[in-house]
Amino acid sequence: MSILVGRGSRVLVQGITGRDGSFHALQMKEYGTKVVAGVTPGKGGTKVDGIPVFDSVEEAVARTKADVSVIYVPAALAQDAIYEAVDAEVPLVVCITEGIPARDMIDVAAYLKGKSTRLIGPNCPGLISPGQCKVGIMPGFIHSPGRVGLVSRSGTLTYEVVWQLTRAGMGQSTCIGIGGDPIVGTRFVDALALFQADDATDAIVLIGEIGGTDEEDAAALIERHVSKPVVAFIAGQTAPPGKRMGHAGAIVSGGAGTAQEKMARFERAGVPVAKVPSEIPGLIANALRAKRRPGLKLVGARSRARTASSAKAKARPTPRTKSGARKVSATMKPKAATQAKPSTRKRSSARTARAGRSPRR
Amino acid sequence: MNLHEHQGKELFRAAGIPVPPGEVARTAEEAVAIAGRLGYPAVVKAQVLIGGRGKAGGVKVVRTPEEMAREAGRILGMDIRGHTVHKVLVTPSAEIGLELYAGIVLDRKTETPLLMASPAGGIDIEEVARSTPEKILRLHLDQRGLPDYRARAAAQFLDPRWEVRKQLARVLVRLARVYREQDASLAEINPLVVTKKGEVWALDAKVVIDDNALDRHPELAEMRDLGAEDPGEVEARERGLSYVRLDGTIGCVVNGAGLAMATMDLIQYHGGKPANFLDIGGSSNPDKVTAAMNILTRDSRVRAVLFNIFGGITRCDDVARGLLTALDRIGTKTPIVIRLTGTNEAEARELLGARGMTALSDMDEAVRAVIARAAEAA
Numbered sequence: 001m002s003i004l005v006g007r008g009s010r011v012l013v014q015g016i017t018g019r020d021g022s023f024h025a026l027q028m029k030e031y032g033t034k035v036v037a038g039v040t041p042g043k044g045g046t047k048v049d050g051i052p053v054f055d056s057v058e059e060a061v062a063r064t065k066a067d068v069s070v071i072y073v074p075a076a077l078a079q080d081a082i083y084e085a086v087d088a089e090v091p092l093v094v095c096i097t098e099g100i101p102a103r104d105m106i107d108v109a110a111y112l113k114g115k116s117t118r119l120i121g122p123n124c125p126g127l128i129s130p131g132q133c134k135v136g137i138m139p140g141f142i143h144s145p146g147r148v149g150l151v152s153r154s155g156t157l158t159y160e161v162v163w164q165l166t167r168a169g170m171g172q173s174t175c176i177g178i179g180g181d182p183i184v185g186t187r188f189v190d191a192l193a194l195f196q197a198d199d200a201t202d203a204i205v206l207i208g209e210i211g212g213t214d215e216e217d218a219a220a221l222i223e224r225h226v227s228k229p230v231v232a233f234i235a236g237q238t239a240p241p242g243k244r245m246g247h248a249g250a251i252v253s254g255g256a257g258t259a260q261e262k263m264a265r266f267e268r269a270g271v272p273v274a275k276v277p278s279e280i281p282g283l284i285a286n287a288l289r290a291k292r293r294p295g296l297k298l299v300g301a302r303s304r305a306r307t308a309s310s311a312k313a314k315a316r317p318t319p320r321t322k323s324g325a326r327k328v329s330a331t332m333k334p335k336a337a338t339q340a341k342p343s344t345r346k347r348s349s350a351r352t353a354r355a356g357r358s359p360r361r
Numbered sequence: 362m363n364l365h366e367h368q369g370k371e372l373f374r375a376a377g378i379p380v381p382p383g384e385v386a387r388t389a390e391e392a393v394a395i396a397g398r399l400g401y402p403a404v405v406k407a408q409v410l411i412g413g414r415g416k417a418g419g420v421k422v423v424r425t426p427e428e429m430a431r432e433a434g435r436i437l438g439m440d441i442r443g444h445t446v447h448k449v450l451v452t453p454s455a456e457i458g459l460e461l462y463a464g465i466v467l468d469r470k471t472e473t474p475l476l477m478a479s480p481a482g483g484i485d486i487e488e489v490a491r492s493t494p495e496k497i498l499r500l501h502l503d504q505r506g507l508p509d510y511r512a513r514a515a516a517q518f519l520d521p522r523w524e525v526r527k528q529l530a531r532v533l534v535r536l537a538r539v540y541r542e543q544d545a546s547l548a549e550i551n552p553l554v555v556t557k558k559g560e561v562w563a564l565d566a567k568v569v570i571d572d573n574a575l576d577r578h579p580e581l582a583e584m585r586d587l588g589a590e591d592p593g594e595v596e597a598r599e600r601g602l603s604y605v606r607l608d609g610t611i612g613c614v615v616n617g618a619g620l621a622m623a624t625m626d627l628i629q630y631h632g633g634k635p636a637n638f639l640d641i642g643g644s645s646n647p648d649k650v651t652a653a654m655n656i657l658t659r660d661s662r663v664r665a666v667l668f669n670i671f672g673g674i675t676r677c678d679d680v681a682r683g684l685l686t687a688l689d690r691i692g693t694k695t696p697i698v699i700r701l702t703g704t705n706e707a708e709a710r711e712l713l714g715a716r717g718m719t720a721l722s723d724m725d726e727a728v729r730a731v732i733a734r735a736a737e738a739a
Binding site: 075076099100101102103105106107109110137138139141142152153154155156157158159160163180182183207209210212213214217233235236237238239240243244245246247248249250254255259275276277278 | 467469470472473474487503504541544546571572573574576577603605607615616617618619620621622623625626627628629630635638640671672673674702703704723724725
């Protein structure tokens with residue numbers, strides 16, 4: 001299993017006739033993603049690499065039952081593209097586009113409240129459930145199926161960490177790039193809640209960076225509601241204040257949002273913080289080993305969670321897990337978990353590729 | 362993009378926020394002429410894109426043309442925290458009764474603009490937030506903007522006198538409008554003053570425009586003061602690179618912002634000092650690599666350069682070609698350490714190998730290597 005996208009996900013590409021859209025539609029298809037439709041207004045009736053193109057999202061959804069939309073349109077058109085997908089009630093919308101004005105996203109964020117659509121991004125690489133489904137621009141070959149969940153505000157730094165995990169024999173359940181903008185649809189807390197509730201995820205890697213307080217919120221959530229081991233890394237320890245470091249959201253302003261604050265907050269929450277990216281696989285392996293050994297602190301809550309996760313797909317989560325997940329969706333965002341259910345079928349194959357076992361030395 | 366005070370005041374004036382008259386001078390003579398028209402006592406204010414002008418001696422009240430000539434001459438050309446003053450704003454001095462604060466920022470947590478108003482103006486609002494947080498009123502703005510009744514309530518917190526309150530409420534409503542219509546990420550009036558006669562004036566303006574929105578505000582994009590920015594940063598922006606100058610000796614060229622930050626951090630972790638943040642983005646266009654190399658090699662502090670490329674959609678062989686082209690064009694002697702991993706890594710190694718260059722594949726190893734090369738070059 002995995003979160004948000006899986007083998008059964010049916011993906012539509014908004015902006016499929018553009019340079020990026022057409023290139024990545026093909027890449028996703030080659031990875032094995034079911035790319036069922038494309039949308040470009042005025043190009044309906046044509047095809048891109050055998051993928052039918054429609055004039056509107058509504059029409060594409062009606063004809064192909066697409067349940068995930070990935071947006072590759074230019075920044076000036078992105079707000080409209082998101083609105084179109086939300087109004088067509090697509091459960092999961094992934095916006096890759098970089099450079100969307102904050103004002104456009106303020107309006108999108110307000111419009112999304114109370115809607116059933118979950119937005120990931122913008123300014124993100126997308127998400128991937130290795131071996132099942134890739135929605136975005138990440139290179140597929142660096143991933144391998146397994147049981148480590150990963151959530152990150154970055155693109156290539158995520159690839160770096162994924163590659164190190166893969167080489168250490170730790171496959172991934174799902175890797176989500178939530179995006180580098182100040183306003184994004186899905187935040188760390190949302191992704192953590194999904195991973196906590198996911199039977200196929202044993203441990204979580206969180207890659208944050210300077211700017212904002214989403215990492216601090218994540219640490220607070222982990223203290224109360226996440227029983228699975230989490231390892232964090234924060235980029236930007238050497239970033240000067242007041243300067244934007246590439247990502248629109250990566251800025252230390254008024255002394256707030258520094259890497260040091262975020263790292264200290266995670267440490268207070270008992271989350272190991274990697275000093276350098278190459279420490280991450282080792283920290284994950286340690287955390288998983290500690291969890292398996294009886295008699296350590298938190299063993300009560302964690303072993304119960306463990307039992308639940310090793311049980312059948314429909315196993316009931318522990319009361320703590322369940323209330324945690326519920327609390328998150330109630331307080332953070334009123335969004336339905338748009339879990340891709342069909343992936344449950346492939347649990348057995350995910351289990352054979354279970355991570356966290358091989359690095360035991 | 363940060364606007365100068367005088368540019369921010371123009372936006373305020375156009376929106377109907379009361380701003381005292383004022384003009385920009387580039388020489389002491391101009392400053393004296395302007396003050397002659399506007400009258401004494403006058404204030405001469407350095408126009409630099411950094412805070413703390415007052416403390417640095419960049420703002421002075423003057424009473425005579427002689428004093429103006431002396432002070433304007435002193436301020437023009439002075440250095441304020443690394444920024445040279447090229448122009449001053451000359452404006453009449455106001456009889457200040459009260460100094461208040463009003464500012465709007467984006468609150469990332471609630472995903473809405475946040476209006477902050479405080480009767481403790483004239484000082485750094487972050488200082489007020491730390492020492493006396495009860496003196497700041499915080500109002501989240503929704504899609505209605507700032508309705509009049511909320512503006513009146515906020516104004517009452519600032520000054521309960523009805524005649525003043527009415528004026529303040531108008532200023533807050535208009536400030537909220539400027540923030541939204543101009544795609545600002547910060548719009549701040551500090552101080553917002555009430556004169557002894559009970560008139561309200563915006564004595565300062567700090568406005569930051571969302572870079573992502575400049576395409577739809579060509580008139581604001583034109584306000585960019587290239588002379589006030591780091592030349593490397595200006596060139597980088599023109600070439601579609603994202604570059605920030607730092608204090609160290611090790612230049613870095615990286616694809617992706619997160620990896621670029623992590624590379625800087627890793628340089629420091631292993632005992633070196635990064636000279637810059639530089640993201641060449643997803644493209645492997647040789648022109649971008651050349652531009653990056655140009656910026657870094659022109660910087661005399663840079664003793665060695667690290668290329669850290671994680672090939673995904675970006676292909677390693679394209680970056681290698683770009684680098685070789687760049688080296689042919691600029692022929693630098695600065696030592697270069699290359700780290701390549703991912704898509705078309707083998708092809709890239711072959712291209713580099715044909716020119717006697719090697720590439721590492723591990724990031725930590727590459728960082729240690731570049732630190733060693735920089736130490737040798739010192």
